[in-house]
Amino acid sequence: MGGRKLGLQATHVLITGGAGLIGQVVIDHFVAAGAHVSSLDISYAPGTAVTPKSGPLAIHCDVSSEDSVCRAFRVATDVYGPVEVCIALASLDLSVLESKPLADASFAQLKRVLDVNVAGTWLTAREWLRGLRAAKSEGRKLRNVGLTIIGSESGHFGERLNADYSLGKSAVQGGLLLSLRQDVVREYPGARVNAVAPGPVETARWEEECRQNPEQYYLEAQATTALCNPIPRDAVAKSILFLASHNFSSHVHGQTINVDGGKQGKVVWGKDEV
Numbered sequence: 001m002g003g004r005k006l007g008l009q010a011t012h013v014l015i016t017g018g019a020g021l022i023g024q025v026v027i028d029h030f031v032a033a034g035a036h037v038s039s040l041d042i043s044y045a046p047g048t049a050v051t052p053k054s055g056p057l058a059i060h061c062d063v064s065s066e067d068s069v070c071r072a073f074r075v076a077t078d079v080y081g082p083v084e085v086c087i088a089l090a091s092l093d094l095s096v097l098e099s100k101p102l103a104d105a106s107f108a109q110l111k112r113v114l115d116v117n118v119a120g121t122w123l124t125a126r127e128w129l130r131g132l133r134a135a136k137s138e139g140r141k142l143r144n145v146g147l148t149i150i151g152s153e154s155g156h157f158g159e160r161l162n163a164d165y166s167l168g169k170s171a172v173q174g175g176l177l178l179s180l181r182q183d184v185v186r187e188y189p190g191a192r193v194n195a196v197a198p199g200p201v202e203t204a205r206w207e208e209e210c211r212q213n214p215e216q217y218y219l220e221a222q223a224t225t226a227l228c229n230p231i232p233r234d235a236v237a238k239s240i241l242f243l244a245s246h247n248f249s250s251h252v253h254g255q256t257i258n259v260d261g262g263k264q265g266k267v268v269w270g271k272d273e274v
Contacts, residue, residue, distance in 0.1 A: 007247040009034035011144045012080040014073070016040045016063050016124055017090030018056060021203040022150075025233040026087065027056050029241050038076035038083070041090070063090045063120030064112075073127040082135040084142045085244045086128040089150045091117040091168070095205045099161035110164040117168035118176075121149060125180060125193075132188040144246045145188055149177055151197040153260045160266075173197055173256050181254030192253040194243045199260030202230040219267050226262025235259055 013030045017023045018039025030037050040061035047060065057079055061072035076083060092113050098106060128147055135142055151173030152165075159166040173195040184191040200206060200220045210217045221230040239259045242248050 005247060006033050006241060006245040008085075008144060008241070008245055011035045011084050011244075012038065012076070012082065013085040013087065013244065014038040014040065014076050014083040014128070015056075015087040015089055016061065016120070017150075018058075019043045020089070021205060022198075022201060022233050022236055023089050026089065026237045026240055029234075029237045030085075030244075031055060033241065035085070036080040038072075038080060040072045040076075061090075063124060064115040066123055069120075069123040069127055073131065077131060082131045082140060082142060083128055084144050084146075086124065086147045087150070087240060087244075088121045088124045088147065088172075090120055090124075091150070092165070094154075094159065094162055094165055095209060097162055097165060101161060102163050105163065110167075113164040113168050117165070118171045121172045122176065125149075125176070129184065129187050132184075132191060136188050142188065144244055145190060146192040146194070146244055146246075147180065147184065148240050148243050149173060149193070149195040150240075151195045151256060153197055153199045153258070153263050155197060156258070157263070157266045169197075177256065178254060190246075190250075192243075192249075194249075194252055194254065195256040196236065196239050196243065197256050197258050197260065198231050198236050199225065199258075199263050200230045201236060202232055206230060215270070219270070221261070223267050224263060224265045225260070226264070229261065231259055231261060 013035045015023055015026060018027050019041035027037055027039055037056040039056035040059050042062045044058045044060040059072045059075050062068040098109060125147055149172050152169040154166040155169030155173045177195050180193040184193050222228045236259055239257055
């Protein structure tokens with residue numbers, strides 16, 4: 001996708017979870033398209049961010065903290081102006097969670113997952129909308145106004161050993177998305193909201209998990225997946241860019257784009273269980 005065709009030059013793009021394995025690739029694509037990028041991540045050192053000569057503006061943010069999210073948006077807005085494109089990517093992923101059947105699951109982990117994956121997405125969306133409201137009241141003309149929520153195949157098909165993760169992704173790509181579909185246009189004309197739901201993404205972490213469990217590649221990326229392989233990070237990033245660009249997706253609104261290789265479900269019984 002050429003930067004000029006996308007029309008993202010000088011658009012302020014804010015992404016949560018920007019330092020993550022997927023976030024880094026998403027940022028690279030937006031920078032290449034000429035956007036001004038604010039990257040929010042808990043891994044960045046706390047303190048005031050400075051305008052970079054190239055690459056993203058790195059801002060410390062814990063998306064589960066209301067104060068932290070509000071502060072990070074203020075810093076980003078002070079540097080680049082109102083956030084036009086917002087990418088709610090930050091979440092606790094399956095690789096960092098303890099996997100157990102629900103009868104043995106941790107209530108503390110459930111609360112932590114919901115704090116980050118649901119409340120964090122909600123807080124991110126709210127601050128973006130507050131910025132749009134302020135921009136409209138000031139008569140500012142914004143471009144490429146949209147929010148993309150990053151969901152998961154787990155939000156469609158469930159995760160037997162991680163019901164907390166599936167619950168969180170269903171919430172944001174379901175009830176939150178459909179509620180915002182009706183709300184965002186009232187805050188700024190033409191504003192859009194969509195979700196991207198990837199299948200298993202081919203990261204270094206995924207590759208390490210497959211080395212530890214040789215059956216995982218087949219079970220997660222082949223057995224129920226038409227294209228028969230995991231999802232390249234680049235494919236996820238390009239889908240996000242497509243949704244961010246008014247030139248490419250001006251009337252895609254309230255939709256979940258499944259970037260999952262044609263996933264049709266989950267393997268229910270392993271070979272050793274039947």
